[in-house]
Amino acid sequence: MTATMARPATTRRLPAKRRTAATTGEDRLVAFGCAVSAALLTWFVLHLLLTSPGWLADLLVGYALFLAMLYLVTRDRLGRLAATDKLVSAIVVTGALGLLVPLLFLLGYVIVQGAPHLRWEFFTTDMGAVATTDPSTRGGGLHAIIGTLEQTAMALLLVVPLGLLTAVFLNETRSRLRRPVRIMVDAMSGLPSIVAGLFVYAALIIPNAQRGSVLFNYNGLMASLALAMVMLPTVTRTVDVVLRLVPDGLREASLALGASRARTVWSVVLPTARTGVTTAIILGVARVVGETAPLLLTSFGATLLNANPFAGPQESLPMFVYRFVQLPLEAFRERGYVGALVLILLIFALFALARLIGRDRSQRKAKRTKETR
Numbered sequence: 001m002t003a004t005m006a007r008p009a010t011t012r013r014l015p016a017k018r019r020t021a022a023t024t025g026e027d028r029l030v031a032f033g034c035a036v037s038a039a040l041l042t043w044f045v046l047h048l049l050l051t052s053p054g055w056l057a058d059l060l061v062g063y064a065l066f067l068a069m070l071y072l073v074t075r076d077r078l079g080r081l082a083a084t085d086k087l088v089s090a091i092v093v094t095g096a097l098g099l100l101v102p103l104l105f106l107l108g109y110v111i112v113q114g115a116p117h118l119r120w121e122f123f124t125t126d127m128g129a130v131a132t133t134d135p136s137t138r139g140g141g142l143h144a145i146i147g148t149l150e151q152t153a154m155a156l157l158l159v160v161p162l163g164l165l166t167a168v169f170l171n172e173t174r175s176r177l178r179r180p181v182r183i184m185v186d187a188m189s190g191l192p193s194i195v196a197g198l199f200v201y202a203a204l205i206i207p208n209a210q211r212g213s214v215l216f217n218y219n220g221l222m223a224s225l226a227l228a229m230v231m232l233p234t235v236t237r238t239v240d241v242v243l244r245l246v247p248d249g250l251r252e253a254s255l256a257l258g259a260s261r262a263r264t265v266w267s268v269v270l271p272t273a274r275t276g277v278t279t280a281i282i283l284g285v286a287r288v289v290g291e292t293a294p295l296l297l298t299s300f301g302a303t304l305l306n307a308n309p310f311a312g313p314q315e316s317l318p319m320f321v322y323r324f325v326q327l328p329l330e331a332f333r334e335r336g337y338v339g340a341l342v343l344i345l346l347i348f349a350l351f352a353l354a355r356l357i358g359r360d361r362s363q364r365k366a367k368r369t370k371e372t373r
Contacts, residue, residue: 030073031090038065067091107344114341117334122342127303136334141342143305144320147220148346150309151299151316152289154224155231159284163235164270164277170236171243172265185240189233196229197294205298218300220309223316226294235284242276243269282354289347292318317343 042062046052070090075083122140130139166185170178200222208216215221246269254264270277295301300313301323317339325336 031070034069034073035066038062038069041065110340114337117338118341122338126305136331141320141339144315144317146307147314147316151220151223151227152285155227158228159231159235163232163239166236167239167243168265170240185233185236189237193230193291194293197226197297200226201297214311218313219311220299220314223295223299226298227288231284231288234287235280238280238283239277242273246272278354282351285350290318292322295319
């Protein structure tokens with residue numbers, strides 16, 4: 001009996017705890033096995049037992065079977081909560097891939113069509129001395145590049161202060177006008193770009209062009225006003241969301257130290273949200289830099305270089321692409337693809353510059369301070 005009592009009791013080893021969202025190698029193998037099984041089952045049912053109506057039906061049926069198998073297998077292994085998490089994660093990942101694949105295809109198509117015809121001459125000349133029989137390597141888009149940069153820069157000069165002030169008004173004040181202003185911003189977010197160009201055309205260009213006005217006529221300034229109307233709601237809403245993420249403790253600490261509300265916003269809130277404000281500006285630029293519809297009614301376009309945005313029609317890269325891609329001659333279509341490629345490169349360069357300006361320097365400063373100590 002003493003021997004029986006001295007015998008160590010056998011303890012059951014419990015499975016190690018894991019987070020619901022954690023992903024292991026076994027989870028990946030399970031997902032891969034579910035995908036293969038769903039593909040084979042879809043092929044067996046739709047191609048051997050039945051007649052498949054097409055590849056889209058195969059894709060939908062296979063995807064539904066994959067989700068069902070993944071949920072059932074994960075539920076049997078880890079429980080209902082983990083199975084639901086894996087199911088939603090699979091839907092999100094496949095949705096992201098479904099959006100990424102067409103984007104990469106479009107980007108690759110533009111690169112393949114435009115890169116072979118891109119020459120340095122495109123950045124230094126305009127289309128003034130180009131004949132219809134010249135190859136696509138003759139002439140360039142200098143006038144369109146300068147027009148795009150000037151119009152976007154002037155739109156930013158108008159939008160950035162207005163967007164910041166509006167977002168600060170919506171977050172840092174208790175005015176009764178906040179609600180109507182927020183409703184107006186939300187309503188303008190769905191404004192079609194062609195309506196912005198039509199408004200500038202009807203309100204400023206038509207009445208003043210008949211009087212012989214140069215400023216209120218077809219030029220880059222009118223295009224910037226139309227682009228600013230399209231960009232302003234995007235920047236305002238994004239900055240509004242970013243300012244909400246600033247902890248209230250920072251505001252309260254600044255006010256407790258005796259700073260005014262305006263000083264708190266300027267010295268505490270805005271520097272804290274600097275990275276988010278930069279992101280808002282990037283989103284605003286991305287919203288308008290490829291717009292063509294408002295420019296058709298405001299800047300009108302030109303084939304010669306016009307560096308003065310306040311007088312005369314002015315070209316832009318979206319107008320350049322729109323003008324040449326639809327022409328029947330192969331050389332002109334190739335110039336259009338080159339313009340689209342340059343527009344993409346210009347957007348990437350502007351994004352990189354904005355990220356460089358708005359990057360977070362607090363960690364570097366803290367590291368330098370620690371090194372000096």
